[in-house]
Amino acid sequence: MWRRFTSLPLFFSHLQQVRRADELKICQAFCTEIVKPPVEGESNSRRNIPFVAFVLGGPGSGKGTQCLKIAETFGFDHIGAGDLLRKEMHSDSENGAMIQKLMKEGSIAPSEVTVKLIKKAIESAENRKFLIDGFPRSEENRVAYERIIGAEPNFVLFFDCPEEVMVKRVLNRNEGRVDDNEHTVKERLKVYKAITLPVANHYAKKGKLYKVDGTGTQEEIFERVRPIFASLRLST
Ligand SMILES: Nc1ncnc2c1ncn2[C@@H]1O[C@H](COP(=O)(O)OP(=O)(O)O)[C@@H](O)[C@H]1O
Ligand SMILES: O=c1ccn([C@@H]2O[C@H](COP(=O)(O)OP(=O)(O)O)[C@@H](O)[C@H]2O)c(=O)[nH]1
Ligand SMILES: [Mg+2]
Incomplete structure:
Protein backbone atom coordinates (compact mmCIF):
# COMPACT_ATOMS: atom_id res chain seq x y z
CA MET A 1 0.00 0.00 0.00
CA TRP A 2 1.16 3.49 -0.72
CA ARG A 3 0.56 6.63 1.21
CA ARG A 4 -1.92 9.20 0.03
CA PHE A 5 -2.43 12.52 1.72
CA THR A 6 -5.54 14.52 1.09
CA SER A 7 -5.62 16.79 4.11
CA LEU A 8 -3.64 17.72 7.19
CA PRO A 9 -5.78 15.74 9.63
CA LEU A 10 -5.40 12.69 7.47
CA PHE A 11 -1.71 13.27 7.25
CA PHE A 12 -1.29 13.18 10.99
CA SER A 13 -4.01 10.84 12.10
CA HIS A 14 -4.28 7.90 9.84
CA LEU A 15 -3.47 6.44 6.52
CA GLN A 16 -6.23 6.30 4.03
CA GLN A 17 -6.62 2.90 2.49
CA VAL A 18 -5.23 3.24 -0.97
CA ARG A 19 -6.07 1.29 -4.03
CA ARG A 20 -3.01 -0.15 -5.59
CA ALA A 21 -2.23 1.47 -8.90
CA ASP A 22 -2.71 -0.94 -11.75
CA GLU A 23 0.85 -0.37 -12.80
CA LEU A 24 2.04 -1.69 -9.51
CA LYS A 25 1.02 -5.21 -10.40
CA ILE A 26 4.57 -5.57 -11.63
CA CYS A 27 6.02 -4.91 -8.22
CA GLN A 28 5.25 -5.47 -4.57
CA ALA A 29 4.65 -2.40 -2.46
CA PHE A 30 4.63 -2.02 1.30
CA CYS A 31 4.12 0.85 3.63
CA THR A 32 4.84 1.37 7.30
CA GLU A 33 1.83 1.81 9.57
CA ILE A 34 2.65 5.10 11.22
CA VAL A 35 2.99 8.26 9.22
CA LYS A 36 5.65 10.57 10.54
CA PRO A 37 6.30 13.93 8.96
CA PRO A 38 9.69 13.88 7.29
CA VAL A 39 12.18 15.71 9.47
CA GLU A 40 15.64 16.78 8.57
CA GLY A 41 17.86 14.41 10.50
CA GLU A 42 20.60 15.74 12.71
CA SER A 43 23.10 13.90 10.60
CA ASN A 44 21.90 15.88 7.58
CA SER A 45 22.85 19.24 9.01
CA ARG A 46 26.04 17.97 10.66
CA ARG A 47 27.32 16.60 7.40
CA ASN A 48 25.95 19.56 5.46
CA ILE A 49 23.86 17.21 3.36
CA PRO A 50 21.01 19.10 1.72
CA PHE A 51 17.36 18.36 2.43
CA VAL A 52 16.08 16.66 -0.71
CA ALA A 53 12.62 15.65 -1.88
CA PHE A 54 12.46 13.65 -5.08
CA VAL A 55 9.31 14.35 -7.09
CA LEU A 56 8.06 11.46 -9.21
CA GLY A 57 5.06 10.65 -11.37
CA GLY A 58 4.36 9.87 -14.99
CA PRO A 59 4.84 12.27 -17.88
CA GLY A 60 2.21 15.00 -17.53
CA SER A 61 1.32 14.06 -13.96
CA GLY A 62 2.02 17.67 -12.93
CA LYS A 63 5.45 17.38 -11.30
CA GLY A 64 6.87 20.57 -12.77
CA THR A 65 3.72 22.60 -12.16
CA GLN A 66 3.47 21.58 -8.51
CA CYS A 67 7.23 21.99 -7.95
CA LEU A 68 6.95 25.65 -8.97
CA LYS A 69 4.23 26.17 -6.37
CA ILE A 70 6.10 24.27 -3.66
CA ALA A 71 9.32 26.14 -4.38
CA GLU A 72 7.56 29.49 -4.22
CA THR A 73 5.55 28.71 -1.09
CA PHE A 74 8.11 26.78 0.91
CA GLY A 75 11.43 28.20 -0.27
CA PHE A 76 12.84 25.15 -2.01
CA ASP A 77 15.12 25.25 -5.03
CA HIS A 78 13.54 23.38 -7.93
CA ILE A 79 15.92 21.17 -9.88
CA GLY A 80 14.19 19.67 -12.92
CA ALA A 81 16.28 16.74 -14.15
CA GLY A 82 14.66 16.97 -17.59
CA ASP A 83 15.28 20.74 -17.63
CA LEU A 84 18.97 20.20 -16.86
CA LEU A 85 19.21 17.63 -19.66
CA ARG A 86 17.40 19.94 -22.11
CA LYS A 87 19.82 22.75 -21.24
CA GLU A 88 22.74 20.39 -21.79
CA MET A 89 21.17 19.24 -25.07
CA HIS A 90 20.96 22.83 -26.34
CA SER A 91 24.52 23.60 -25.27
CA ASP A 92 27.60 22.69 -27.27
CA SER A 93 28.33 19.82 -24.92
CA GLU A 94 29.57 16.53 -26.30
CA ASN A 95 26.46 14.87 -24.83
CA GLY A 96 23.95 17.10 -26.63
CA ALA A 97 23.21 14.83 -29.58
CA MET A 98 23.03 11.72 -27.41
CA ILE A 99 20.55 13.38 -25.00
CA GLN A 100 18.36 14.57 -27.88
CA LYS A 101 18.22 11.07 -29.35
CA LEU A 102 17.32 9.46 -26.01
CA MET A 103 14.66 12.05 -25.22
CA LYS A 104 13.08 11.65 -28.62
CA GLU A 105 12.95 7.88 -28.05
CA GLY A 106 11.53 8.35 -24.56
CA SER A 107 14.55 6.59 -23.07
CA ILE A 108 16.56 7.50 -20.00
CA ALA A 109 19.91 9.29 -20.16
CA PRO A 110 22.97 7.63 -18.59
CA SER A 111 23.03 8.08 -14.81
CA GLU A 112 26.50 9.59 -14.79
CA VAL A 113 25.34 12.45 -17.04
CA THR A 114 22.19 13.25 -15.03
CA VAL A 115 23.72 12.85 -11.58
CA LYS A 116 26.66 15.06 -12.55
CA LEU A 117 24.24 17.81 -13.61
CA ILE A 118 22.19 17.43 -10.42
CA LYS A 119 25.31 17.49 -8.25
CA LYS A 120 26.49 20.66 -9.93
CA ALA A 121 23.09 22.31 -9.43
CA ILE A 122 23.08 21.39 -5.72
CA GLU A 123 26.63 22.53 -5.19
CA SER A 138 15.46 4.08 -12.85
CA GLU A 139 16.95 1.94 -10.12
CA GLU A 140 20.31 2.60 -11.72
CA ASN A 141 19.70 6.38 -11.43
CA ARG A 142 18.77 5.94 -7.80
CA VAL A 143 21.84 3.90 -6.90
CA ALA A 144 24.14 6.30 -8.77
CA TYR A 145 22.62 9.31 -6.98
CA GLU A 146 22.89 7.74 -3.54
CA ARG A 147 26.50 6.70 -4.21
CA ILE A 148 27.65 10.02 -5.66
CA ILE A 149 25.70 12.36 -3.36
CA GLY A 150 26.25 10.10 -0.37
CA ALA A 151 22.69 10.28 0.95
CA GLU A 152 19.17 9.11 0.33
CA PRO A 153 16.43 11.68 -0.29
CA ASN A 154 14.53 12.75 2.82
CA PHE A 155 11.29 11.78 1.17
CA VAL A 156 9.66 11.23 -2.19
CA LEU A 157 6.53 12.97 -3.44
CA PHE A 158 4.60 10.93 -5.98
CA PHE A 159 1.81 12.19 -8.23
CA ASP A 160 -0.69 9.52 -9.07
CA CYS A 161 -2.57 10.24 -12.28
CA PRO A 162 -4.51 8.14 -14.81
CA GLU A 163 -2.74 7.56 -18.09
CA GLU A 164 -5.39 9.26 -20.23
CA VAL A 165 -5.15 12.45 -18.15
CA MET A 166 -1.36 12.47 -18.42
CA VAL A 167 -1.41 11.93 -22.18
CA LYS A 168 -3.91 14.73 -22.69
CA ARG A 169 -1.81 17.15 -20.64
CA VAL A 170 1.42 16.21 -22.43
CA LEU A 171 -0.13 16.62 -25.88
CA ASN A 172 -1.43 20.07 -24.88
CA ARG A 173 1.82 21.20 -23.24
CA ASN A 174 2.94 23.17 -26.25
CA GLU A 175 6.50 23.93 -25.12
CA GLY A 176 8.11 22.73 -28.34
CA ARG A 177 9.65 19.67 -26.67
CA VAL A 178 11.00 16.85 -28.84
CA ASP A 179 9.18 14.28 -26.69
CA ASP A 180 5.69 15.79 -26.44
CA ASN A 181 4.10 13.83 -29.27
CA GLU A 182 1.85 10.80 -29.43
CA HIS A 183 4.56 8.32 -30.38
CA THR A 184 7.10 9.39 -27.74
CA VAL A 185 4.54 9.70 -24.97
CA LYS A 186 3.55 6.05 -25.53
CA GLU A 187 7.20 5.03 -25.19
CA ARG A 188 7.64 7.20 -22.12
CA LEU A 189 4.67 5.59 -20.44
CA LYS A 190 6.15 2.14 -21.09
CA VAL A 191 9.48 3.20 -19.62
CA TYR A 192 7.71 4.85 -16.70
CA LYS A 193 5.76 1.71 -15.80
CA ALA A 194 8.60 -0.75 -16.27
CA ILE A 195 11.57 1.24 -15.01
CA THR A 196 10.48 4.27 -12.97
CA LEU A 197 7.64 2.81 -10.89
CA PRO A 198 9.97 0.29 -9.22
CA VAL A 199 11.94 3.26 -7.88
CA ALA A 200 8.78 4.67 -6.31
CA ASN A 201 8.12 1.23 -4.87
CA HIS A 202 11.59 1.08 -3.40
CA TYR A 203 10.89 4.25 -1.43
CA ALA A 204 7.37 3.10 -0.53
CA LYS A 205 8.89 0.04 1.11
CA LYS A 206 11.18 2.32 3.10
CA GLY A 207 8.20 4.43 4.24
CA LYS A 208 9.50 7.45 2.33
CA LEU A 209 6.87 7.73 -0.39
CA TYR A 210 4.11 10.35 -0.12
CA LYS A 211 1.48 9.69 -2.73
CA VAL A 212 -0.83 12.46 -3.86
CA ASP A 213 -3.83 12.35 -6.18
CA GLY A 214 -2.66 14.21 -9.31
CA THR A 215 -6.13 14.79 -10.77
CA GLY A 216 -8.18 17.96 -10.54
CA THR A 217 -7.11 21.56 -10.89
CA GLN A 218 -3.57 22.72 -10.15
CA GLU A 219 -4.91 24.49 -7.04
CA GLU A 220 -6.76 21.41 -5.78
CA ILE A 221 -3.62 19.33 -6.15
CA PHE A 222 -1.50 21.91 -4.39
CA GLU A 223 -3.88 21.85 -1.43
CA ARG A 224 -3.15 18.12 -1.16
CA VAL A 225 0.59 18.77 -1.31
CA ARG A 226 0.67 21.73 1.05
CA PRO A 227 0.22 19.80 4.35
CA ILE A 228 3.16 17.57 3.57
CA PHE A 229 5.51 20.54 3.24
CA ALA A 230 3.84 22.59 5.97
CA SER A 231 4.58 19.77 8.42
CA LEU A 232 8.31 19.76 7.72
CA ARG A 233 10.57 20.94 10.48
CA LEU A 234 13.71 22.13 8.79
CA SER A 235 16.66 23.80 10.40
CA THR A 236 17.51 25.71 7.22
N1 LIG B 1 -3.96 20.00 -12.67
C1 LIG B 1 -3.79 20.29 -13.95
N2 LIG B 1 -4.82 20.36 -14.77
C2 LIG B 1 -4.65 20.62 -16.10
N3 LIG B 1 -3.45 20.84 -16.67
C3 LIG B 1 -2.37 20.76 -15.89
C4 LIG B 1 -2.47 20.48 -14.49
N4 LIG B 1 -1.23 20.47 -13.97
C5 LIG B 1 -0.40 20.72 -14.99
N5 LIG B 1 -1.07 20.91 -16.13
C6 LIG B 1 -0.52 21.18 -17.46
O1 LIG B 1 -0.19 19.89 -18.00
C7 LIG B 1 1.07 19.92 -18.63
C8 LIG B 1 2.02 18.95 -17.93
O2 LIG B 1 2.27 19.43 -16.62
P1 LIG B 1 3.75 19.37 -16.04
O3 LIG B 1 3.73 20.06 -14.73
O4 LIG B 1 4.72 19.84 -17.05
O5 LIG B 1 3.89 17.79 -15.80
P2 LIG B 1 5.16 16.87 -15.67
O6 LIG B 1 6.30 17.74 -15.22
O7 LIG B 1 4.79 15.84 -14.67
O8 LIG B 1 5.37 16.28 -17.02
C9 LIG B 1 1.53 21.37 -18.61
O9 LIG B 1 1.15 22.00 -19.82
C10 LIG B 1 0.77 21.96 -17.42
O10 LIG B 1 0.52 23.35 -17.60
O1 LIG C 1 16.44 11.90 -14.75
C1 LIG C 1 16.05 12.06 -15.91
C2 LIG C 1 15.05 13.00 -16.24
C3 LIG C 1 14.66 13.10 -17.56
N1 LIG C 1 15.25 12.33 -18.51
C4 LIG C 1 14.87 12.46 -19.92
O2 LIG C 1 14.17 13.66 -20.14
C5 LIG C 1 12.85 13.39 -20.60
C6 LIG C 1 11.91 14.45 -20.11
O3 LIG C 1 11.95 14.46 -18.71
P1 LIG C 1 11.04 15.49 -17.89
O4 LIG C 1 11.20 15.17 -16.44
O5 LIG C 1 11.35 16.86 -18.31
O6 LIG C 1 9.60 15.09 -18.41
P2 LIG C 1 8.20 15.15 -17.66
O7 LIG C 1 8.01 13.85 -16.96
O8 LIG C 1 8.25 16.30 -16.76
O9 LIG C 1 7.21 15.32 -18.77
C7 LIG C 1 12.59 11.97 -20.16
O10 LIG C 1 11.59 11.31 -20.90
C8 LIG C 1 13.95 11.34 -20.36
O11 LIG C 1 14.18 11.09 -21.74
C9 LIG C 1 16.23 11.42 -18.19
O12 LIG C 1 16.74 10.72 -19.04
N2 LIG C 1 16.60 11.30 -16.89
MG1 LIG D 1 8.21 18.03 -15.95
Missing part, protein backbone atom coordinates in the same frame (compact mmCIF):
# COMPACT_ATOMS: atom_id res chain seq x y z
CA SER A 124 26.16 25.85 -6.93
CA ALA A 125 23.04 26.78 -4.95
CA GLU A 126 23.00 28.74 -1.72
CA ASN A 127 19.80 27.02 -0.70
CA ARG A 128 20.00 23.70 1.15
CA LYS A 129 16.44 22.53 0.39
CA PHE A 130 15.82 20.98 -2.99
CA LEU A 131 13.03 19.45 -5.02
CA ILE A 132 14.55 17.10 -7.55
CA ASP A 133 11.85 16.78 -10.17
CA GLY A 134 11.61 13.80 -12.53
CA PHE A 135 14.52 11.88 -11.01
CA PRO A 136 15.48 9.09 -10.34
CA ARG A 137 13.84 7.47 -13.34
Whole structure:
Protein backbone atom coordinates (compact mmCIF):
# COMPACT_ATOMS: atom_id res chain seq x y z
CA MET A 1 0.00 0.00 0.00
CA TRP A 2 1.16 3.49 -0.72
CA ARG A 3 0.56 6.63 1.21
CA ARG A 4 -1.92 9.20 0.03
CA PHE A 5 -2.43 12.52 1.72
CA THR A 6 -5.54 14.52 1.09
CA SER A 7 -5.62 16.79 4.11
CA LEU A 8 -3.64 17.72 7.19
CA PRO A 9 -5.78 15.74 9.63
CA LEU A 10 -5.40 12.69 7.47
CA PHE A 11 -1.71 13.27 7.25
CA PHE A 12 -1.29 13.18 10.99
CA SER A 13 -4.01 10.84 12.10
CA HIS A 14 -4.28 7.90 9.84
CA LEU A 15 -3.47 6.44 6.52
CA GLN A 16 -6.23 6.30 4.03
CA GLN A 17 -6.62 2.90 2.49
CA VAL A 18 -5.23 3.24 -0.97
CA ARG A 19 -6.07 1.29 -4.03
CA ARG A 20 -3.01 -0.15 -5.59
CA ALA A 21 -2.23 1.47 -8.90
CA ASP A 22 -2.71 -0.94 -11.75
CA GLU A 23 0.85 -0.37 -12.80
CA LEU A 24 2.04 -1.69 -9.51
CA LYS A 25 1.02 -5.21 -10.40
CA ILE A 26 4.57 -5.57 -11.63
CA CYS A 27 6.02 -4.91 -8.22
CA GLN A 28 5.25 -5.47 -4.57
CA ALA A 29 4.65 -2.40 -2.46
CA PHE A 30 4.63 -2.02 1.30
CA CYS A 31 4.12 0.85 3.63
CA THR A 32 4.84 1.37 7.30
CA GLU A 33 1.83 1.81 9.57
CA ILE A 34 2.65 5.10 11.22
CA VAL A 35 2.99 8.26 9.22
CA LYS A 36 5.65 10.57 10.54
CA PRO A 37 6.30 13.93 8.96
CA PRO A 38 9.69 13.88 7.29
CA VAL A 39 12.18 15.71 9.47
CA GLU A 40 15.64 16.78 8.57
CA GLY A 41 17.86 14.41 10.50
CA GLU A 42 20.60 15.74 12.71
CA SER A 43 23.10 13.90 10.60
CA ASN A 44 21.90 15.88 7.58
CA SER A 45 22.85 19.24 9.01
CA ARG A 46 26.04 17.97 10.66
CA ARG A 47 27.32 16.60 7.40
CA ASN A 48 25.95 19.56 5.46
CA ILE A 49 23.86 17.21 3.36
CA PRO A 50 21.01 19.10 1.72
CA PHE A 51 17.36 18.36 2.43
CA VAL A 52 16.08 16.66 -0.71
CA ALA A 53 12.62 15.65 -1.88
CA PHE A 54 12.46 13.65 -5.08
CA VAL A 55 9.31 14.35 -7.09
CA LEU A 56 8.06 11.46 -9.21
CA GLY A 57 5.06 10.65 -11.37
CA GLY A 58 4.36 9.87 -14.99
CA PRO A 59 4.84 12.27 -17.88
CA GLY A 60 2.21 15.00 -17.53
CA SER A 61 1.32 14.06 -13.96
CA GLY A 62 2.02 17.67 -12.93
CA LYS A 63 5.45 17.38 -11.30
CA GLY A 64 6.87 20.57 -12.77
CA THR A 65 3.72 22.60 -12.16
CA GLN A 66 3.47 21.58 -8.51
CA CYS A 67 7.23 21.99 -7.95
CA LEU A 68 6.95 25.65 -8.97
CA LYS A 69 4.23 26.17 -6.37
CA ILE A 70 6.10 24.27 -3.66
CA ALA A 71 9.32 26.14 -4.38
CA GLU A 72 7.56 29.49 -4.22
CA THR A 73 5.55 28.71 -1.09
CA PHE A 74 8.11 26.78 0.91
CA GLY A 75 11.43 28.20 -0.27
CA PHE A 76 12.84 25.15 -2.01
CA ASP A 77 15.12 25.25 -5.03
CA HIS A 78 13.54 23.38 -7.93
CA ILE A 79 15.92 21.17 -9.88
CA GLY A 80 14.19 19.67 -12.92
CA ALA A 81 16.28 16.74 -14.15
CA GLY A 82 14.66 16.97 -17.59
CA ASP A 83 15.28 20.74 -17.63
CA LEU A 84 18.97 20.20 -16.86
CA LEU A 85 19.21 17.63 -19.66
CA ARG A 86 17.40 19.94 -22.11
CA LYS A 87 19.82 22.75 -21.24
CA GLU A 88 22.74 20.39 -21.79
CA MET A 89 21.17 19.24 -25.07
CA HIS A 90 20.96 22.83 -26.34
CA SER A 91 24.52 23.60 -25.27
CA ASP A 92 27.60 22.69 -27.27
CA SER A 93 28.33 19.82 -24.92
CA GLU A 94 29.57 16.53 -26.30
CA ASN A 95 26.46 14.87 -24.83
CA GLY A 96 23.95 17.10 -26.63
CA ALA A 97 23.21 14.83 -29.58
CA MET A 98 23.03 11.72 -27.41
CA ILE A 99 20.55 13.38 -25.00
CA GLN A 100 18.36 14.57 -27.88
CA LYS A 101 18.22 11.07 -29.35
CA LEU A 102 17.32 9.46 -26.01
CA MET A 103 14.66 12.05 -25.22
CA LYS A 104 13.08 11.65 -28.62
CA GLU A 105 12.95 7.88 -28.05
CA GLY A 106 11.53 8.35 -24.56
CA SER A 107 14.55 6.59 -23.07
CA ILE A 108 16.56 7.50 -20.00
CA ALA A 109 19.91 9.29 -20.16
CA PRO A 110 22.97 7.63 -18.59
CA SER A 111 23.03 8.08 -14.81
CA GLU A 112 26.50 9.59 -14.79
CA VAL A 113 25.34 12.45 -17.04
CA THR A 114 22.19 13.25 -15.03
CA VAL A 115 23.72 12.85 -11.58
CA LYS A 116 26.66 15.06 -12.55
CA LEU A 117 24.24 17.81 -13.61
CA ILE A 118 22.19 17.43 -10.42
CA LYS A 119 25.31 17.49 -8.25
CA LYS A 120 26.49 20.66 -9.93
CA ALA A 121 23.09 22.31 -9.43
CA ILE A 122 23.08 21.39 -5.72
CA GLU A 123 26.63 22.53 -5.19
CA SER A 124 26.16 25.85 -6.93
CA ALA A 125 23.04 26.78 -4.95
CA GLU A 126 23.00 28.74 -1.72
CA ASN A 127 19.80 27.02 -0.70
CA ARG A 128 20.00 23.70 1.15
CA LYS A 129 16.44 22.53 0.39
CA PHE A 130 15.82 20.98 -2.99
CA LEU A 131 13.03 19.45 -5.02
CA ILE A 132 14.55 17.10 -7.55
CA ASP A 133 11.85 16.78 -10.17
CA GLY A 134 11.61 13.80 -12.53
CA PHE A 135 14.52 11.88 -11.01
CA PRO A 136 15.48 9.09 -10.34
CA ARG A 137 13.84 7.47 -13.34
CA SER A 138 15.46 4.08 -12.85
CA GLU A 139 16.95 1.94 -10.12
CA GLU A 140 20.31 2.60 -11.72
CA ASN A 141 19.70 6.38 -11.43
CA ARG A 142 18.77 5.94 -7.80
CA VAL A 143 21.84 3.90 -6.90
CA ALA A 144 24.14 6.30 -8.77
CA TYR A 145 22.62 9.31 -6.98
CA GLU A 146 22.89 7.74 -3.54
CA ARG A 147 26.50 6.70 -4.21
CA ILE A 148 27.65 10.02 -5.66
CA ILE A 149 25.70 12.36 -3.36
CA GLY A 150 26.25 10.10 -0.37
CA ALA A 151 22.69 10.28 0.95
CA GLU A 152 19.17 9.11 0.33
CA PRO A 153 16.43 11.68 -0.29
CA ASN A 154 14.53 12.75 2.82
CA PHE A 155 11.29 11.78 1.17
CA VAL A 156 9.66 11.23 -2.19
CA LEU A 157 6.53 12.97 -3.44
CA PHE A 158 4.60 10.93 -5.98
CA PHE A 159 1.81 12.19 -8.23
CA ASP A 160 -0.69 9.52 -9.07
CA CYS A 161 -2.57 10.24 -12.28
CA PRO A 162 -4.51 8.14 -14.81
CA GLU A 163 -2.74 7.56 -18.09
CA GLU A 164 -5.39 9.26 -20.23
CA VAL A 165 -5.15 12.45 -18.15
CA MET A 166 -1.36 12.47 -18.42
CA VAL A 167 -1.41 11.93 -22.18
CA LYS A 168 -3.91 14.73 -22.69
CA ARG A 169 -1.81 17.15 -20.64
CA VAL A 170 1.42 16.21 -22.43
CA LEU A 171 -0.13 16.62 -25.88
CA ASN A 172 -1.43 20.07 -24.88
CA ARG A 173 1.82 21.20 -23.24
CA ASN A 174 2.94 23.17 -26.25
CA GLU A 175 6.50 23.93 -25.12
CA GLY A 176 8.11 22.73 -28.34
CA ARG A 177 9.65 19.67 -26.67
CA VAL A 178 11.00 16.85 -28.84
CA ASP A 179 9.18 14.28 -26.69
CA ASP A 180 5.69 15.79 -26.44
CA ASN A 181 4.10 13.83 -29.27
CA GLU A 182 1.85 10.80 -29.43
CA HIS A 183 4.56 8.32 -30.38
CA THR A 184 7.10 9.39 -27.74
CA VAL A 185 4.54 9.70 -24.97
CA LYS A 186 3.55 6.05 -25.53
CA GLU A 187 7.20 5.03 -25.19
CA ARG A 188 7.64 7.20 -22.12
CA LEU A 189 4.67 5.59 -20.44
CA LYS A 190 6.15 2.14 -21.09
CA VAL A 191 9.48 3.20 -19.62
CA TYR A 192 7.71 4.85 -16.70
CA LYS A 193 5.76 1.71 -15.80
CA ALA A 194 8.60 -0.75 -16.27
CA ILE A 195 11.57 1.24 -15.01
CA THR A 196 10.48 4.27 -12.97
CA LEU A 197 7.64 2.81 -10.89
CA PRO A 198 9.97 0.29 -9.22
CA VAL A 199 11.94 3.26 -7.88
CA ALA A 200 8.78 4.67 -6.31
CA ASN A 201 8.12 1.23 -4.87
CA HIS A 202 11.59 1.08 -3.40
CA TYR A 203 10.89 4.25 -1.43
CA ALA A 204 7.37 3.10 -0.53
CA LYS A 205 8.89 0.04 1.11
CA LYS A 206 11.18 2.32 3.10
CA GLY A 207 8.20 4.43 4.24
CA LYS A 208 9.50 7.45 2.33
CA LEU A 209 6.87 7.73 -0.39
CA TYR A 210 4.11 10.35 -0.12
CA LYS A 211 1.48 9.69 -2.73
CA VAL A 212 -0.83 12.46 -3.86
CA ASP A 213 -3.83 12.35 -6.18
CA GLY A 214 -2.66 14.21 -9.31
CA THR A 215 -6.13 14.79 -10.77
CA GLY A 216 -8.18 17.96 -10.54
CA THR A 217 -7.11 21.56 -10.89
CA GLN A 218 -3.57 22.72 -10.15
CA GLU A 219 -4.91 24.49 -7.04
CA GLU A 220 -6.76 21.41 -5.78
CA ILE A 221 -3.62 19.33 -6.15
CA PHE A 222 -1.50 21.91 -4.39
CA GLU A 223 -3.88 21.85 -1.43
CA ARG A 224 -3.15 18.12 -1.16
CA VAL A 225 0.59 18.77 -1.31
CA ARG A 226 0.67 21.73 1.05
CA PRO A 227 0.22 19.80 4.35
CA ILE A 228 3.16 17.57 3.57
CA PHE A 229 5.51 20.54 3.24
CA ALA A 230 3.84 22.59 5.97
CA SER A 231 4.58 19.77 8.42
CA LEU A 232 8.31 19.76 7.72
CA ARG A 233 10.57 20.94 10.48
CA LEU A 234 13.71 22.13 8.79
CA SER A 235 16.66 23.80 10.40
CA THR A 236 17.51 25.71 7.22
N1 LIG B 1 -3.96 20.00 -12.67
C1 LIG B 1 -3.79 20.29 -13.95
N2 LIG B 1 -4.82 20.36 -14.77
C2 LIG B 1 -4.65 20.62 -16.10
N3 LIG B 1 -3.45 20.84 -16.67
C3 LIG B 1 -2.37 20.76 -15.89
C4 LIG B 1 -2.47 20.48 -14.49
N4 LIG B 1 -1.23 20.47 -13.97
C5 LIG B 1 -0.40 20.72 -14.99
N5 LIG B 1 -1.07 20.91 -16.13
C6 LIG B 1 -0.52 21.18 -17.46
O1 LIG B 1 -0.19 19.89 -18.00
C7 LIG B 1 1.07 19.92 -18.63
C8 LIG B 1 2.02 18.95 -17.93
O2 LIG B 1 2.27 19.43 -16.62
P1 LIG B 1 3.75 19.37 -16.04
O3 LIG B 1 3.73 20.06 -14.73
O4 LIG B 1 4.72 19.84 -17.05
O5 LIG B 1 3.89 17.79 -15.80
P2 LIG B 1 5.16 16.87 -15.67
O6 LIG B 1 6.30 17.74 -15.22
O7 LIG B 1 4.79 15.84 -14.67
O8 LIG B 1 5.37 16.28 -17.02
C9 LIG B 1 1.53 21.37 -18.61
O9 LIG B 1 1.15 22.00 -19.82
C10 LIG B 1 0.77 21.96 -17.42
O10 LIG B 1 0.52 23.35 -17.60
O1 LIG C 1 16.44 11.90 -14.75
C1 LIG C 1 16.05 12.06 -15.91
C2 LIG C 1 15.05 13.00 -16.24
C3 LIG C 1 14.66 13.10 -17.56
N1 LIG C 1 15.25 12.33 -18.51
C4 LIG C 1 14.87 12.46 -19.92
O2 LIG C 1 14.17 13.66 -20.14
C5 LIG C 1 12.85 13.39 -20.60
C6 LIG C 1 11.91 14.45 -20.11
O3 LIG C 1 11.95 14.46 -18.71
P1 LIG C 1 11.04 15.49 -17.89
O4 LIG C 1 11.20 15.17 -16.44
O5 LIG C 1 11.35 16.86 -18.31
O6 LIG C 1 9.60 15.09 -18.41
P2 LIG C 1 8.20 15.15 -17.66
O7 LIG C 1 8.01 13.85 -16.96
O8 LIG C 1 8.25 16.30 -16.76
O9 LIG C 1 7.21 15.32 -18.77
C7 LIG C 1 12.59 11.97 -20.16
O10 LIG C 1 11.59 11.31 -20.90
C8 LIG C 1 13.95 11.34 -20.36
O11 LIG C 1 14.18 11.09 -21.74
C9 LIG C 1 16.23 11.42 -18.19
O12 LIG C 1 16.74 10.72 -19.04
N2 LIG C 1 16.60 11.30 -16.89
MG1 LIG D 1 8.21 18.03 -15.95
